[in-house]
Amino acid sequence: MKKDLSAEKIKLIYEFNQNSPLFARVAAAEIENGNYLEAIKILDDGIDIYPNYPTGFLVLSIAKAYEGKEEEAKIVAKVGADLIGDGKTLSAYEKKIAEIIHERNSINEVLRPSFVEEKKEVTVSEEDLALEDKLDLLAKKLSKAKIIPKEDVAESPASVPEFTGKKIISETLAEIHIKQKNFAEAIIMYEELLSQKPEKVEYYLQRISDIRTMMPDETQL
Numbered sequence: 441m442k443k444d445l446s447a448e449k450i451k452l453i454y455e456f457n458q459n460s461p462l463f464a465r466v467a468a469a470e471i472e473n474g475n476y477l478e479a480i481k482i483l484d485d486g487i488d489i490y491p492n493y494p495t496g497f498l499v500l501s502i503a504k505a506y507e508g509k510e511e512e513a514k515i516v517a518k519v520g521a522d523l524i525g526d527g528k529t530l531s532a533y534e535k536k537i538a539e540i541i542h543e544r545n546s547i548n549e550v551l552r553p554s555f556v557e558e559k560k561e562v563t564v565s566e567e568d569l570a571l572e573d574k575l576d577l578l579a580k581k582l583s584k585a586k587i588i589p590k591e592d593v594a595e596s597p598a599s600v601p602e603f604t605g606k607k608i609i610s611e612t613l614a615e616i617h618i619k620q621k622n623f624a625e626a627i628i629m630y631e632e633l634l635s636q637k638p639e640k641v642e643y644y645l646q647r648i649s650d651i652r653t654m655m656p657d658e659t660q661l
Contacts, residue, residue: 463482463483463485463486463496464483464486464493464495464496464499466482467479467480467482467483467486467496467499467500467503468499468502470482471499471502471503471506476503476506476507477507479499479503480500480503480504480507483496483499483500483503484500487500492523493523494520494521494523494524495520496520497516497517497519497520497523498516498517498520498521498529498533500516500520501513501514501516501517501520501533501537502533502536502537502540504516505536505537505540505541505544506540506544508541508544510537510538510541513537513541514534514537517530517533517534517537518530520533521533609629609632609633609636610629610633611630611633613629614626614629614630614633614647617629618651618654623651623652623654623655624655626651627648627651627652630644630647630648630651631644631648
């Protein structure tokens with residue numbers, strides 16, 4: 441029965457013996473048995489805990505090669521070789537990766553039935569599908585749209601609606617005018633507030649007086 445070597449178990453083993461390359465050895469055994477995906481899982485778990493362990497990366501590069509992922513295998517091998525600081529190690533593993541890929545491709549070529557006619561697979565990208573959906577939706581909208589003849593449009597010119605709303609008067613707006621140095625507008629607004637809120641007459645008169653002191657001499661009302 442195969443043991444489940446979890447990340448927690450790997451961690452406990454390494455706490456007991458920091459020099460033990462156990463997870464890499466277990467993964468190597470899985471590779472020999474043809475269990476490449478299981479080997480990759482074990483190596484990923486081990487590398488997550490010990491990211492500076494070069495053997496883990498080097499064994500992972502072999503597993504990736506057997507999986508058929510040549511570029512990933514080369515990248516992982518380079519990481520492991522860089523951790524060791526040995527260019528010869530990288531060359532050796534790149535050679536091994538190339539041999540595995542070549543062997544794998546040769547096997548696939550032999551297993552491919554000669555009587556099966558190869559057909560080009562037509563693939564449609566997600567962007568193309570999204571664009572096609574949008575065009576279909578637009579076509580449906582256009583089919584339901586009512587097109588008005590030009591002569592009809594000319595006979596009924598669009599009219600611009602007039603704004604008949606009540607002018608807004610408020611202390612807040614008056615203060616905004618002051619901040620924008622629109623002193624005349626602020627005074628006009630406070631003068632209108634005098635009649636609307638007689639209970640605040642003294643305050644409004646004081647604000648009007650204050651505003652006048654802020655105004656340049658030539659613009660005072």
